[in-house]
Amino acid sequence: MVQTNTMEGSLFEPTLYIIKGMCILDNDGNRILAKYYDKNVLPTAKEQKAFEKNLFNKTHRANAEIIMLEGLTCVYKSNVDLFFYVMGSSHENELILQSVLNALYESVSILLRRNVEKRVLLDNLDAVMLAFDEICDGGVILDSDPGSVVSRAALRADDVPLAEQTVAQVLQSAKEQLKWSLLK
Template structure:
């Protein structure tokens, strides 16, 4: 088996609920990978709605590149993606470990309450690298959900943050970051400044009421 000497290590990142339903799914392929016949969608990335984004055609000179840089993602349609997700969910929902080999793919997973996070890579990929990706992404999502638990309701309520966390961790199958704190800090919502003055209609009415009371007190103190 040819060793992967490129940075393209990740085939997919999946977040499924306890019933195997998709919460977030991202499928990757190198930007130089070709796609099928016209009208056949490619799957460089697919989010929770299952929409596939077409990848660019194979550029001239790409034939001489390593196969990992030109190989097309095997799950190019929504139907193929859902079939794969259901299959790995069936294989892992009662598994005692945290890694399996399924259909020439290395699948690492971690469960929490009613969610399972998966990282998928080629069969010959470095297990420790993918395990580090899985652990850091899982911890980053837990930080973003504040309670430290990756659960379905919290994921759906913060789907934008979870999706951004995945995008900050993996891009086109390349692992960008393995520090969970750094990932979370890049996508977390900024906290409102407590010293910032919020001016609205209620604020103006409160200020007017306070001013009116002070004027009345001064009039009374003056003996009027």
């Protein structure tokens, strides 16, 4: 029996964990919103911010849509004063990553009523965070249709803000969400 290195074997096995991270940076390269799903790639906030600065420096003047950086395939899109990024492993299919990027960008665009600017995004950050969660969970792509992402994010955004809820309301909401996720 031939043994393979488990590290090598895991690199090319099919997996649902496609997305390594998604982020939105401003036109100075500062983080507005970021989620990283693989703790082995960029485990600390310091490493993440250093990566984001490097990523921004390599892409903010470029007119390409894809870059390989530090072992990651990164697809990106800019608009006015924002940069949207989706990262996957170096062997990941760029079309899948581009599909997730388009879902992210279009969802944010719809949520912000086509006014995709830093100020408007910050005013609606809760809805944008919900869109992030509706698109990807733990690196697994959940949805790439902006219409359905927005409908679910908007539905959840209409709920009472978490800070204004009692502990009982938060627990009840969590029970309801768990119940609906199990029923699907």
